[in-house]
Amino acid sequence: MNVILLNDEIISKENASINIEDRGYQFGDGVYEVIRIYNGNFFELEGHYDRLKRSASEIHIDLPFDRATFQTKVNELRSTNNVENGHLYMQVSRGIAPRNHPFPAKSEPVLVAYTTEYATNDTPPPGRAMFTEDIRWLRCDIKSLNLLGNVLAKEESKKQGYDEAIFHRGETVTEGSSTNVFMVKDQTLYTHPANNYILDGITRRTILDAAKGAGITIVEEPFTKTQLLESDEVFISSTTQEVRPIIEVSGNTIGTGRMGDVTAILQKEFKKRLPNNK
Numbered sequence: 001m002n003v004i005l006l007n008d009e010i011i012s013k014e015n016a017s018i019n020i021e022d023r024g025y026q027f028g029d030g031v032y033e034v035i036r037i038y039n040g041n042f043f044e045l046e047g048h049y050d051r052l053k054r055s056a057s058e059i060h061i062d063l064p065f066d067r068a069t070f071q072t073k074v075n076e077l078r079s080t081n082n083v084e085n086g087h088l089y090m091q092v093s094r095g096i097a098p099r100n101h102p103f104p105a106k107s108e109p110v111l112v113a114y115t116t117e118y119a120t121n122d123t124p125p126p127g128r129a130m131f132t133e134d135i136r137w138l139r140c141d142i143k144s145l146n147l148l149g150n151v152l153a154k155e156e157s158k159k160q161g162y163d164e165a166i167f168h169r170g171e172t173v174t175e176g177s178s179t180n181v182f183m184v185k186d187q188t189l190y191t192h193p194a195n196n197y198i199l200d201g202i203t204r205r206t207i208l209d210a211a212k213g214a215g216i217t218i219v220e221e222p223f224t225k226t227q228l229l230e231s232d233e234v235f236i237s238s239t240t241q242e243v244r245p246i247i248e249v250s251g252n253t254i255g256t257g258r259m260g261d262v263t264a265i266l267q268k269e270f271k272k273r274l275p276n277n278k
Contacts, residue, residue, distance in 0.1 A: 024093025041275035127163035134167035184233035210269035233260030
């Protein structure tokens, strides 16, 4: 059955519609989350709710549901669609109002959520990335609907034959167009700190916890393009790609040109944390 969640109702996809004056449609005025489903269970559902609530709060939207209602509704949606492996996409806009840049005096947030299925839960194979200047806004910590900068970077990387675009501000590496970026040097794991320049990924948090558990030294501080190119290993992370090795960046081979030992350990440790996959 193919149904979606619209506000507090689960309805057929064919009967769903979005008002032309929805501010999410006209301004990108809203926030979103993507939540992975493994073996009929959501991965890090609490963490995704907390991040959605924080993003909404940062742009002055009050979520139209509490934690318990959120959990009940998304589980009902997953169950009704009978999704065992896939993901749930959810967005919350500020609501419907005549088009005007300032916030409307009164509007009700609009929630839309749907599920998709994956044919496999396999992690994508080692990939290649390219550098691109990060000219997006300075609140990348908000998971905003405004993704055009990310889309353009991803499209350019695709045209150039790469799998991902790695953003940098000047010489400092920030994140990928839809991922977080990590590098390994002398068995130490480096990643940009979770500030306004990057989105603090749920998968990123899980990887850092896994690294601590595995006794891997972690350094959360900015690093440069040169440092990344001279590193022993590079990998990216996201809800959909999990822990994916990057073996080439802008024509430069990373390390041995194969997945490194630390990345392999973190792939394995991440898999252990997935629902019903101990």
